[in-house]
Amino acid sequence: MYNFDVEKPTSIADAVAALGREEAQPMSGGQTLIPTLKARLAMPSVLVSLRGIDEMQGICTDDQGRLCIGGGTLHAVVAKEAAAQYPALAGLAARIGDPAVRNRGTIGGSVANNDPSACYPSAVLASGATVVTNAREIAADDFFEGMFATALEEGEIVTEVKFPIPEKAHYEKFIQPASRFPLVAVFVAKFGDGVRVAVTGASEDGVFRWTDAEAALSSNFDAGAIEGLTVDGSGMISDLHGSGDYRAHLVGVMTKRAVAALS
Amino acid sequence: MPKDGGIGASSKRREDVRFLTGEGNYTDDINLNGQAYVFFLRSDIAHGTLNSVDTSAAEAMPGVVKIFTGADFEAVGSIPCGWQVTDKHGEAMQEPRHPVLAHGKVRHVGEPIAAVVAESLGEARDAAEAIEVDISELPAVVDMKEAVKDGAPKVHDDLTSNLCYDWGFVEENKGAVDQAFKDAAHVTTLELVNNRLVANPMEPRVAVGDYARGTGDHTLYTTSQNPHVIRLLMGAFVLGIPEHKLRVVAPDVGGGFGTKIFHYQEEAFCTFAAKACNRPVKWTSSRSEAFMSDAHGRDHVTKIQMALDADNNFTALRTDTYANMGAYLSTFAPSVPTWLHGTLMAGNYKTPLIYVNVKAVFTNTVPVDAYRGAGRPEATYQLERLVDKCAHELGVDPIALRRQNFITEFPYATPVAVEYDTGDYVATMDKLEEISDMAGFNARRAASEAKGKLRGFGVNCYIEACGIAPSNLVGQLGARAGLYESATVRVNATGGLVVMTGSHSHGQGHETAFPQVIAEMIGIPEEMVEIVHGDTANTPMGMGTYGSRSLAVGGSAMVRATEKIIAKAKKIASHLLEASEGDIELKDGAFSVAGTDKSVAWGDVTLAAYVPHNYPLEDIEPGLEETAFYDPANFTYPSGAYACEVELDPETGQVTIERFAAADDFGNIVNPMIVTGQVHGGLAQGIGQALMENCTYDSDGQLLSASYMDYAIPRASDLPFYTVDHSCQTPCTHNPLGVKGCGEAGAIGSPPAVVNAVLDAMRSGGKDVGHIDMPVTPARVWAAMNG
CATH class of the missing domain: 3.30.365.10 (Aldehyde oxidase/xanthine dehydrogenase, molybdopterin binding domain)
Structure with a gap:
């Protein structure tokens, strides 16, 4: 990696100030960023670590009953502490990477990076969560804008994610055998007023909602309800590990399995 | 009941004590005084004409000791190939020159173009980025069937085509085989691909070159399955260093799987650069480099x-x-x-x-x-x-x-x-x-x-x-080296043994299994036997470990040397026991006279060999050390x-x-x-x-x-x-x-x-x-x- 300065602010305000420096780059766990730096594919002049900010740590419930997870909260903490209130989300966190990754990586980092094969964005989108930043609150439907693209402005920090807790939910993941990221994974969340289905790993546009499935499942929450529904393979990622058509097929299979797990 | 020692016992791997407690000594653990670090600038283009490599800006970068390009190796030999195949027309295979650093052309992604030696790896890498490489990209050939078509881009301009050889085996049988297919009641046909693999040993390759100006001695520490082979190939064919001025050490090696048999450019480079820079030069492969520079398999x-x-x-x-x-x-x-x-x-x-x-x-x-x-x-x-x-x-x-x-009948001579x-x-x-x-x-x-x-x-x-x-057989088949193995068995005065073997252990467990054989032969505890390997300075010329050969060939050499030891020890025992040599029996670590209760312990005989106060000096030399070379039939x-x-x-x-x-x-x-x-x-x-x-x-x-x-x-x-x-x-x-x-x-x-x-x-x-x-x-x- 190239040389850079490191700042470790202890408040959101200080972090925002530090990110105002030229070529500054936030780091919230570094599970993507550090390998990128080691490969010399990025050259920030200053890394601003978001891991020392107490107000971005931990999990609580707000007065609307939402599960509020600080942006700097480790996957391992979510896996443990969200298990009682939101087991599907905790289960997702428990299966990200390996123990080393889960004890360095954070929810804020994952959501802000919006890797098209990351796990968390599917939970955020399927839950209809709200992404809180230092400046504003952004609905999940408005947050994810495509592969590695989000609504975040330069220097804006994900400080918290607020998850409405569904009646029931399930995350079904089919792994890419080398990276063990999702080749296709589907998060199905059933709320009183409908079902939300979010798909990660599959699309060239990153995480997306499968609205046809949502409509079918909202009227009949049964795996059979999406029999015959398909997603178009043409916009799907096609690579060494599977064609777009294969990924499109897996979207259906994973969705059915997620629903079956809840039936 | 399972044995608790000797042949057939599941003795615990003694080497695991150091491997599992972090006490192994791998090549990357070797750090020499004054060591500099090398970073290889590798081609990111698969095929192209190398117009120029401008290092002038890079040479001014901090920490740079010296920068090398292909031009520095023009007078140096080609990385050699150890086997020649003769094609079905009786012609030798096409054999291109293989430069240490690319010269004239680049021919695969990952081929080293330049090498920066610097005070630190970071500085070497920084300087490498300042090297200006001008490559005119050429169409690449990747698919083999496309590569042999007329008009395909040639990987090597000085060869007639991309076909290395067209081998027929056994060519004389071809007509009879074709006739048998015409006469067949059923023919099954299958087309398939045997997929290309990357070996992925846990330890990536490492090379440390060292040069002693006062003596002119070169030393290369390297992650090799066969240090003697590297010494011969690199010394004789690439750098022109005679064996007595070149030592190659392969210490603990973390897996090879074949890909650490071969002599690689990086080994020759570090040996060459250590002299050119007059200081030790170290290269440690990153995992990314390993993917594009370790020889692949199958395909x-x-x-x-x-x-x-x-x-x-x-x-x-x-x-x-x-x-x-x-x-x-x-x-x-x-x-x-x-x-x-x-x-x-x-x-x-x-x-x-x-x-x-x-x-x-x-x-x-x-x-x-x-x-x-x-x-x-x-x-x-x-x-x-x-x-x-x-x-x-x-x-x-x-x-x-x-x-x-x-x-079902053996021996069976195959048609191949x-x-x-x-x-x-x-x-x-x-x-x-x-x-x-x-x-x-x-x-x-x-x-x-x-x-x-x-x-x-x-x-x-x-x-x-x-x-x-078998060396004579593989020689006929095109091998440019013999494939025997060697062992020196040195018995110490108090009875312990050291076996210096040409085999190399990089996961196989030789340090445990080889002593079991000697323990069985002499009737002593395995712990009395130590295995030394991996250093050309203290092992006899041997061909190393690959092709599942260590026990069958290296172990056999060790048995032969141990047989010589036992024969000599019996002579000493017969002297000490005042008995005829033919009556001496070795059992459970003691020599006895058949039919009597007279015996002398293994350790007393070995001591007599080195403290020959009472010893048949007129018949045999003192000492107890034997070497054997074994070439399989x-x-x-x-x-x-x-x-x-x-x-x-x-x-x-x-x-x-x-x-x-x-x-x-x-x-x-x-x-x-x-x-x-x-x-x-x-x-x-x-x-x-x-x-x-x-x-x-x-x-x-x-x-x-x-x-x-x-x-x-x-x-x-x-x-x-x-x-x-x-x-x-x-x-x-x-x-x-x-x-x-x-x-x-x-x-x-x-x-x-x-x-x-x-x-x-x-x-x-x-x-x-x-x-x-x-x-x-x-x-x-x-x-x-x-x-």
Whole structure:
């Protein structure tokens, strides 16, 4: 990696100030960023670590009953502490990477990076969560804008994610055998007023909602309800590990399995 | 009851104490005073004309000691190839120059163009980025069949084409084979790909060059399976350093799997640069560099055909293979698809007529060479897939068809130049049927189907030729070196022994198993024997470890040297006991006079050898140290039968290995635990090839599977608990231990069983696709089932 300065602010305000420096780059766990730096594919002049900010740590419930997870909260903490209130989300966190990754990586980092094969964005989108930043609150439907693209402005920090807790939910993941990221994974969340289905790993546009499935499942929450529904393979990622058509097929299979797990 | 020492005991691996406690001494642990670091600037273009390499800006960068380019190595020899293949017209293979640093052209992604030596690795890397390289990109050739077409871009402009050789074996049999196909009652044809693999030893390659200006002595520390071979190749052919001024040390090495046999440019560079810079120069490969600079394995494209008579007897076999050499000839590359592959095409069967054609092809890819099994997995895979396909086409049981055609009489001279000394293929197949619980398969299949899964059962046999190799034979076949092994056994005054062996242990457990043999021969505890290896300064010239040869060849050399020790010790004992030498017996660590109670302990005899106050000095020299070189009379021929049971998810195409059974005949066994471990490791790599591993280039020669993000190797959870049995033992007839070698069997014998099982599962789901190429990934299975 190239040389850079490191700042470790202890408040959101200080972090925002530090990110105002030229070529500054936030780091919230570094599970993507550090390998990128080691490969010399990025050259920030200053890394601003978001891991020392107490107000971005931990999990609580707000007065609307939402599960509020600080942006700097480790996957391992979510896996443990969200298990009682939101087991599907905790289960997702428990299966990200390996123990080393889960004890360095954070929810804020994952959501802000919006890797098209990351796990968390599917939970955020399927839950209809709200992404809180230092400046504003952004609905999940408005947050994810495509592969590695989000609504975040330069220097804006994900400080918290607020998850409405569904009646029931399930995350079904089919792994890419080398990276063990999702080749296709589907998060199905059933709320009183409908079902939300979010798909990660599959699309060239990153995480997306499968609205046809949502409509079918909202009227009949049964795996059979999406029999015959398909997603178009043409916009799907096609690579060494599977064609777009294969990924499109897996979207259906994973969705059915997620629903079956809840039936 | 299991033995607690000596031959046949599962002695715990003594080397694991240091490996598992972080006390190993690997090449990267070696740091010399004043050491500088090298970073190689590697080509990111697969094929291009190297117009210029401007280092002027880089040389002014902080910490730079010296920067080297291809021009600095013009007077230096080519990285040599250790094997020459003669083609079917009697012509020598085409052999291109292989420069230490690219000169004139770049020919694969990852080829080193320049090398920066600096005070730190970071500074070297910074400076490398300031080197201005001007390359005119040329069209790349990646596909072998395209590469040999007229008008294809040439990897080497000074060669006539991209065809390294067109080998026919046995050329004289070709007419008879073709006639047998015309006369056949049935012909089965199969086209397949043996996928390119990356070896991925846990420890990446490292080289540290050192030069002593006061004496002119060079030392190279390197991650090698065969330091003497590196010393000879690099000293004599590349850098012109005689052996007595060059020491090569391969200390603890963290896995090799073949890819650390070869002499690499980085070794020659560090040795050369240490003198040029007058300070030690160290290179440690990153994992990313390993993917694009370690020799790859396999990469064959094959069409194979079997002719059968009306009674389902195999009457003839012919096979045509394109074998990828990559951009240059790595050390053993030409031998892998020929003499380690064509000679194995008889397999376990008495097929009377066989013809093998191999076209070796240059492409703009990393050189391809031996990887665990080296040629024999490629032979086994095509043959055992073909036999399964024959059985299904004929509607006969695949095991019955195999049994019908088994070789049953030994020795057996195959039509492909080798003579199997022993074997019992019926016994290993019987054992396999027992340990794989074939009888319970239908119930297990029903259980899988009840949960919506398909279940398949696949078997294969294998034979391998290892214990490499008889020097006179391989010399005739094109080897440019002998393949004996050496051992010096030094007995210390108080009775302990040190064995200095030319074999090299990089995971095999020699430090445990070799002492077991000597302990058995003398009747002393294993702890009294120490193994020294990996340093040309203190071991006799030996050829190293590969081809499952260490115990069969290196162990035999050690036995021969120990026999000399015992013979001399008996002379000393006869003097001490005042008895006739012919009456002296060695048992349980003591010499006794037959028929009497007179005896003298091993330690008293060894002490007498070094404190010869009472000693037959008029007849024999003092001291107790002997050397032996052992050159085998034949290859050894381990064999076995493997069974794989898979579950297949028809919705996703995911295949999981549910059971795997291996029944091997390794001849006599010194340490059953180590043998089991070797089989486990080989199976993991064979299953990895069958299900997951795939080294892939795009049509521009860019490596697509260049990291663990895209190159899948199996993890523990991808593998089942194996059932491994090696109780079928037909001892090798020509080495003193009766051993055959077990290091590669698992990787050789497992891929066809996996694919046969997957196809069986697909058939049970109503889909008979005939063949599916490795790796059998979920995407491929799904595509095949829905094609």
